[in-house]
Amino acid sequence: PRPILLTRHGESRDNVRGRIGGDTALSGTGELYAKKLSNFVEKRLKNERAASIWTSTLQRTILTANPIGGFPKVQWRALDEINAGVCDGMSYEEIKKNMPEEYESRKKDKLRYRYPRGESYLDVIQRLEPVIIELERQRAPVVVISHQAVLRALYAYFADRPLKEIPHIEMPLHTIIEIQMGVTGVQEKRYKLMD
Numbered sequence: 001p002r003p004i005l006l007t008r009h010g011e012s013r014d015n016v017r018g019r020i021g022g023d024t025a026l027s028g029t030g031e032l033y034a035k036k037l038s039n040f041v042e043k044r045l046k047n048e049r050a051a052s053i054w055t056s057t058l059q060r061t062i063l064t065a066n067p068i069g070g071f072p073k074v075q076w077r078a079l080d081e082i083n084a085g086v087c088d089g090m091s092y093e094e095i096k097k098n099m100p101e102e103y104e105s106r107k108k109d110k111l112r113y114r115y116p117r118g119e120s121y122l123d124v125i126q127r128l129e130p131v132i133i134e135l136e137r138q139r140a141p142v143v144v145i146s147h148q149a150v151l152r153a154l155y156a157y158f159a160d161r162p163l164k165e166i167p168h169i170e171m172p173l174h175t176i177i178e179i180q181m182g183v184t185g186v187q188e189k190r191y192k193l194m195d
């Protein structure tokens, strides 16, 4: 059976500064992860000639895929991070201080909360539908390099986790989640490439 490998991009400069959204490049640590990921993928998918690498359209995922050689790369807008609308570029603390009502409503119902001029988790789940259809159709392995909220939703689909849990699933940086769909169900392995 073919594996699907899910990973967040390497640590970005905005991750370091604690800012959400944006389109920054990788930090030094993030670049190191990109190299480790490419070694891992090139080994793991050595004889998988039809495998492909899927990223979002944001720099941090494209830069994370950069060192990986030998496979076609596909950019999906549907894999872009949740759009934080007017909060894009802010830290959680700034949102709490400057927009306390928004902060509270998100805390109360993170699944349904929609950022003003942005998206909710439910919106993200909906826009992922074509990606999921295409992933199901693939016969060869796929490496998906995306973002925290998007990967929570994708992972929940394959691991059959309930909707209400999605916004709270742990999705750490610098970790690969390998999903295998076999006749006996879904198997999962995790590889933490950095401490």
Ligand code: F6P
Pocket: 015, 019, 020, 021, 022, 081, 082, 084, 147, 148, 149, 167
């Ligand atoms: O902080 C990284 C990030 O990918 C942000 O760009 C995004 O808004 C956030 O994570 C999503 O996580 P949460 O839904 O827990 O705020």
